[in-house]
Amino acid sequence: MIDIYKKEINEILEILSENLDISESQYKAAVKSYEAVGDWLSKEGSPLYPYSPRIIPQGSFMLGTIIRPINDEDDIDIDLVCKLEGKPSHWTQKHLKEAVGDRLKENANYSDMLEDKDGGRRCWTLEYSDDANYHLDVLPSISDKNFTVLLSESFNNSQNLDTDKLAIRITDKEEVFYSIMTETEWWMKSNPFGYAKWFYQRAIYNSTKMFTLSESIDPVRPYQKSKMPLQRAIQLLKRHRDIMFSSEEYDSENKPISVIITTLASRAYDKSENIVDAYVNIASRMRSYIQTRRNPKTGQQERWVGNPVNDEENFADKWADVPQKEEYFYAWLDKLEDDLSTIKSSQNIGLHKLNESFSAQYGDNVIKKTFAAYGEKNRKLREMGQRKMAVGTGILGSTGKSVPNHNFEGSD
Numbered sequence: 001m002i003d004i005y006k007k008e009i010n011e012i013l014e015i016l017s018e019n020l021d022i023s024e025s026q027y028k029a030a031v032k033s034y035e036a037v038g039d040w041l042s043k044e045g046s047p048l049y050p051y052s053p054r055i056i057p058q059g060s061f062m063l064g065t066i067i068r069p070i071n072d073e074d075d076i077d078i079d080l081v082c083k084l085e086g087k088p089s090h091w092t093q094k095h096l097k098e099a100v101g102d103r104l105k106e107n108a109n110y111s112d113m114l115e116d117k118d119g120g121r122r123c124w125t126l127e128y129s130d131d132a133n134y135h136l137d138v139l140p141s142i143s144d145k146n147f148t149v150l151l152s153e154s155f156n157n158s159q160n161l162d163t164d165k166l167a168i169r170i171t172d173k174e175e176v177f178y179s180i181m182t183e184t185e186w187w188m189k190s191n192p193f194g195y196a197k198w199f200y201q202r203a204i205y206n207s208t209k210m211f212t213l214s215e216s217i218d219p220v221r222p223y224q225k226s227k228m229p230l231q232r233a234i235q236l237l238k239r240h241r242d243i244m245f246s247s248e249e250y251d252s253e254n255k256p257i258s259v260i261i262t263t264l265a266s267r268a269y270d271k272s273e274n275i276v277d278a279y280v281n282i283a284s285r286m287r288s289y290i291q292t293r294r295n296p297k298t299g300q301q302e303r304w305v306g307n308p309v310n311d312e313e314n315f316a317d318k319w320a321d322v323p324q325k326e327e328y329f330y331a332w333l334d335k336l337e338d339d340l341s342t343i344k345s346s347q348n349i350g351l352h353k354l355n356e357s358f359s360a361q362y363g364d365n366v367i368k369k370t371f372a373a374y375g376e377k378n379r380k381l382r383e384m385g386q387r388k389m390a391v392g393t394g395i396l397g398s399t400g401k402s403v404p405n406h407n408f409e410g411s412d
Helices: 003-020 024-042 059-063 093-105 108-113 147-156 192-203 213-217 229-244 258-268 275-289 323-344 346-362 364-383
Strands: 054-057 076-085 124-127 134-143 168-170 188-190 291-294 301-304 310-314
Touching: 003 229, 003 275, 003 346, 003 364, 024 054, 024 076, 024 093, 024 134, 054 059, 059 076, 059 192, 059 258, 093 108, 093 124, 093 134, 108 124, 192 229, 192 258, 229 258, 229 275, 229 323, 229 346, 258 275, 275 323, 323 346, 346 364
Parallel strands: 076 134
Antiparallel strands: 054 076, 124 134, 134 168, 168 188, 291 301
């Protein structure tokens, strides 16, 4: 792709991904809400108080890859960890899960907001008002008492610390020993913070892009408006998936899950410094990172998307039981690669056709908003004499034929 077109398409994709992101006001509202939950759980007098409960975001909210739902009325899902430092010796997973739930129920507001009074499989879900348009999934967990120190060491010395030391133990109603086992080493292990460390290592694309990785999981870090190409590419991938599987042709329950998309995209990312190259190259390479491996538990060969911080965990483990999940994933990759050919040939189709193509891929409303913002930006630059148009394309840039400023005054 010629540099002039790449620059303009990159500009359009940057605006698009910004429009897919949640707003700063939504972000601040969610942070305020989960801070309040954390304050209630850790308040002096709370049964959890001796164990220093702390609410920490995980998943796409922590990684900076969260996107708005297609319909503005739908909820944004905010995934959180409620991390305790230790527990009474007799507590099982059931005790921990119920202790967090019981404390939430002691607050009249939170009690009314609980989606399920018995809790979900792993989390307690708090449904906020229609005006807020988000819900919080709170995952009870136990960490080592040195976790906070280890976390700081890990993210500030990102190359050295073993990510396994950042693992937490979580509750899961479907585990055989859910209500029996008191020793936490036998509880289910999860490592969202080790995963975050790995993700941000993959996302940093040059030596000048420096930041403390501990800031990336700070529960109250500032809203991140500027993002790295990998983060933007994943937002675009997730929106493309959501649009495709909003069709009645598909069972949306079996659409590709975000953790698989994020993991494969991160592995496929080639450190490109612009969104166009990152997005196109990731899409063309993702399938090559899907392995076929022997499952150590069943002895069967199966498709494998390994957890980068726990290679024994297969994010695609459901594919063997529900073949439609694998079928849908490859169908999505096929469509994604085909759709991205539009970007590669954008210099031949013009801006209008690109608009139409993107509307089908990402949704009419967000594309209208994107191209309106792109047009407004170019109007201002045109008025300053800084915009030119490449002949025959409608793509605006810094080279080509000068675009005159419009003068709408009539003449006699």
